[in-house]
Amino acid sequence: MSDEVQPGHVRVRLDLSYDGTEFSGWAKQAGGRRTVQGEIEDALRTVTRSRETYELTVAGRTDAGVHARGQVAHVDLPREVWGEHHEKLLKRLAGRLSRDVRVWALREAPSGFNARFSAVWRRYAYRVTDNPGGVDPLLRNHVLWHDWPLDVDAMNAAAQRLLGEHDFAAYCKRREGATTIRTLQELSLVRGDDGIITATVRADAFCHNMVRSLIGALLFVGDGHRPADWPGKVLGAGVRDSAVHVVRPHGLTLEEVGYPADELLAARNKEARNRRTLPGTAGCC
Numbered sequence: 001m002s003d004e005v006q007p008g009h010v011r012v013r014l015d016l017s018y019d020g021t022e023f024s025g026w027a028k029q030a031g032g033r034r035t036v037q038g039e040i041e042d043a044l045r046t047v048t049r050s051r052e053t054y055e056l057t058v059a060g061r062t063d064a065g066v067h068a069r070g071q072v073a074h075v076d077l078p079r080e081v082w083g084e085h086h087e088k089l090l091k092r093l094a095g096r097l098s099r100d101v102r103v104w105a106l107r108e109a110p111s112g113f114n115a116r117f118s119a120v121w122r123r124y125a126y127r128v129t130d131n132p133g134g135v136d137p138l139l140r141n142h143v144l145w146h147d148w149p150l151d152v153d154a155m156n157a158a159a160q161r162l163l164g165e166h167d168f169a170a171y172c173k174r175r176e177g178a179t180t181i182r183t184l185q186e187l188s189l190v191r192g193d194d195g196i197i198t199a200t201v202r203a204d205a206f207c208h209n210m211v212r213s214l215i216g217a218l219l220f221v222g223d224g225h226r227p228a229d230w231p232g233k234v235l236g237a238g239v240r241d242s243a244v245h246v247v248r249p250h251g252l253t254l255e256e257v258g259y260p261a262d263e264l265l266a267a268r269n270k271e272a273r274n275r276r277t278l279p280g281t282a283g284c285c
Contacts, residue, residue, distance in 0.1 A: 112266030161232030
């Protein structure tokens with residue numbers, strides 16, 4: 001699949017963040033719902049005084065209510081539009097966008113860059129507190145309240161059994177034609193001095209609901225309802241378990257997206273488009 005920038009166009013990388021509370025997710029939707037993609041594309045069209053809407057490609061499509069601190073996207077702009085507006089584009093977008101979404105950097109992307117397919121990992125954080133009094137009101141849109149005491153050591157022990165390349169079908173909402181094989185590179189939890197537990201989840205990519213399902217399983221271990229080996233057994237079974245709850249989205253934030261060196265971008269772009277299989281399963285499904 002070719003990803004060549006059309007002649008006369010420039011690929012521009014955007015680094016951005018948003019509070020997902022009032023958004024119906026990243027992707028544009030029918031029916032006039034407010035989305036991050038729609039908001040930025042409308043602002044970009046307005047500040048460049050363009051009749052055309054320039055479509056964004058994003059590193060990770062977030063669901064309704066999910067936040068982002070280190071989201072990355074790209075857009076292909078006509079060279080004359082970029083040449084005329086790029087020096088003032090960042091400030092003009094700041095003046096046009098709502099306060100719950102910001103673009104922090106705009107720059108011409110290196111050859112072979114694709115915000116989605118060139119990424120080698122995405123890092124999310126999920127924040128939860130088991131404080132008997134609930135969540136600090138100032139953090140209520142970013143921290144989940146769990147009303148049982150949580151054993152972080154038990155949760156970390158369970159998390160270790162999930163690392164590596166697996167078929168995460170048991171923790172994903174299936175989508176037609178999409179693989180659920182992923183490499184989970186990090187899954188660890190730390191309780192801060194404020195009592196908030198932050199789970200760091202990093203993988204080459206994520207399937208739909210994967211992070212929130214993994215956290216849901218670990219919470220059941222942390223509060224003593226399941227043993228530490230249970231999440232691993234669910235993974236091995238390969239089917240959705242009704243006991244695995246998809247936790248609420250507001251505790252989840254996309255923190256960072258990682259990319260290889262510039263000279264490796266095109267190769268990673270091509271590799272990421274290949275349908276993945278686990279060893280010994282090629283051709284089975």
